[in-house]
Amino acid sequence: MKKLIIFFLIICSFTGICAQEKPETVEQAVSILEIKWSTEEKEDYKKIPEAEATGNLHMTVGMTIRNSWLRHGNDSLKNQLIQLGIKDYDSMSDIILRSFHRKLNNIPIDLEGQVNYIKAEEKAGNECSVLESEIALYENDVFTIGDKITIQMRINTSDGTKNAVLLDCGDRNNWSFNPDKDLEIEAEILSKFYVYRKSNIFFKVKILKLSKPEIKILKKDVTIGDNYDFNLISLYIKLQQ
Numbered sequence: 001m002k003k004l005i006i007f008f009l010i011i012c013s014f015t016g017i018c019a020q021e022k023p024e025t026v027e028q029a030v031s032i033l034e035i036k037w038s039t040e041e042k043e044d045y046k047k048i049p050e051a052e053a054t055g056n057l058h059m060t061v062g063m064t065i066r067n068s069w070l071r072h073g074n075d076s077l078k079n080q081l082i083q084l085g086i087k088d089y090d091s092m093s094d095i096i097l098r099s100f101h102r103k104l105n106n107i108p109i110d111l112e113g114q115v116n117y118i119k120a121e122e123k124a125g126n127e128c129s130v131l132e133s134e135i136a137l138y139e140n141d142v143f144t145i146g147d148k149i150t151i152q153m154r155i156n157t158s159d160g161t162k163n164a165v166l167l168d169c170g171d172r173n174n175w176s177f178n179p180d181k182d183l184e185i186e187a188e189i190l191s192k193f194y195v196y197r198k199s200n201i202f203f204k205v206k207i208l209k210l211s212k213p214e215i216k217i218l219k220k221d222v223t224i225g226d227n228y229d230f231n232l233i234s235l236y237i238k239l240q241q
Contacts, residue, residue, distance in 0.1 A: 025080055026095060028077075030109070042104055070093065084115045095111070099111065140201045140232070143203070149239060149240060150184060151187060152236045154183075164183040166231075186209035187208055202230060204227060206225070
């Protein structure tokens with residue numbers, strides 16, 4: 001995969017292929033990728049599971065696609081996807097990468113199906129965001145300054161490091177804390193505030209105890225005694241027993 005990423009970035013940066021080639025449709029974009037990538041790179045890419053393959057390239061090849069083909073390319077490609085109901089560049093580049101992966105694996109691209117899936121995910125995400133905001137407002141009323149709370153966070157290791165992260169939207173009822181794998185934080189609420197909108201609530205807390213002191217919290221090093229601002233959205237908290 002690393003070779004594949006480097007391969008595409010070299011092509012775009014040094015030979016100007018991405019700047020010269022301006023696909024007008026998703027099908028043309030897939031054809032350009034199929035022509036420009038070597039047999040070795042294509043074999044490497046096709047063997048990776050679809051979701052993982054497109055996700056891994058989102059910030060590399062995907063970014064190149066967004067910048068060279070969507071933001072500064074042929075408007076026809078962007079307009080094709082806008083007319084189908086896809087409005088953000090991230091989803092557009094995902095469709096191109098996913099379509100390319102399917103083409104290599106002799107699977108129908110099913111553009112309509114991809115679009116419908118993205119729309120369904122966006123709808124579910126919007127509904128989940130509303131629910132999370134309602135929970136945050138409720139927690140803001142229930143917890144008071146000076147309360148001792150317990151925060152439980154999932155530890156993510158997908159990028160090769162250990163990092164405590166927020167729950168995915170909608171996972172409150174599906175996730176259960178595992179003391180062997182997850183992080184538990186004991187803290188005291190110092191203040192409460194919101195940013196931009198009243199449902200985007202933060203608790204400033206003092207860290208009193210960490211079950212795994214070596215774990216970063218949202219990519220940041222945190223030690224006992226530190227003050228930390230936690231956004232309540234998708235955060236699992238409870239009063240200490």
